[in-house]
Amino acid sequence: MWPKNILPPDLEASAYIAGGYAACPALASDLDLWVYVQPERDTLANVRQRVLDWLENEMWPYEAEENTHKMIGEDANGYSLASMKVSTVRSPHWSHPVHIMVTTAQPRDLIETFDISTHQIAIVFGQVIKGSGWTPIIEPPVVLKMTSTTPERLEKIRKRFGFSQWPHA
Numbered sequence: 001m002w003p004k005n006i007l008p009p010d011l012e013a014s015a016y017i018a019g020g021y022a023a024c025p026a027l028a029s030d031l032d033l034w035v036y037v038q039p040e041r042d043t044l045a046n047v048r049q050r051v052l053d054w055l056e057n058e059m060w061p062y063e064a065e066e067n068t069h070k071m072i073g074e075d076a077n078g079y080s081l082a083s084m085k086v087s088t089v090r091s092p093h094w095s096h097p098v099h100i101m102v103t104t105a106q107p108r109d110l111i112e113t114f115d116i117s118t119h120q121i122a123i124v125f126g127q128v129i130k131g132s133g134w135t136p137i138i139e140p141p142v143v144l145k146m147t148s149t150t151p152e153r154l155e156k157i158r159k160r161f162g163f164s165q166w167p168h169a
Helices: 009-014 044-057 107-111 150-160
Strands: 015-018 031-036 062-064 069-074 080-089 098-103 121-124 127-130
Touching (some): 009 031, 015 107, 044 098, 107 121, 107 127
Parallel strands (some): 031 098
Antiparallel strands (some): 015 031, 015 121, 062 080
């Protein structure tokens, strides 16, 4: 599903794919790999640094992303969810760059924070999880919530899935 050994072995069990690649790998421009961090056991910053150290020690071709802690929403119990970008890993051995992020959001909670319907999907150990507003790629994607980049992202996603001529929702 993602390149073998791109994460420290003890973090692989908490990793999952969410977004465009989960919707349709053949049409995705990248693979978003999320690592769930239990806030009561560790911090996003610590796990982010562990992943960066791993990539460096294993000599992966990566670019570290900006070290920014971002609040992304709340779970069903009202607990704050956050994420941090870690890195982008590129290799001529696979077709998509891999964006690694750490998050306090479990898959179902994370995809509920996504702004566009088609991307509201995750793959966890082969199991597909769909968000409450999910639409398949055979339907025009719709805006679920507005962010500063949503209009541009919506048009990009509409073009990718062949709906650029459809009226905007």
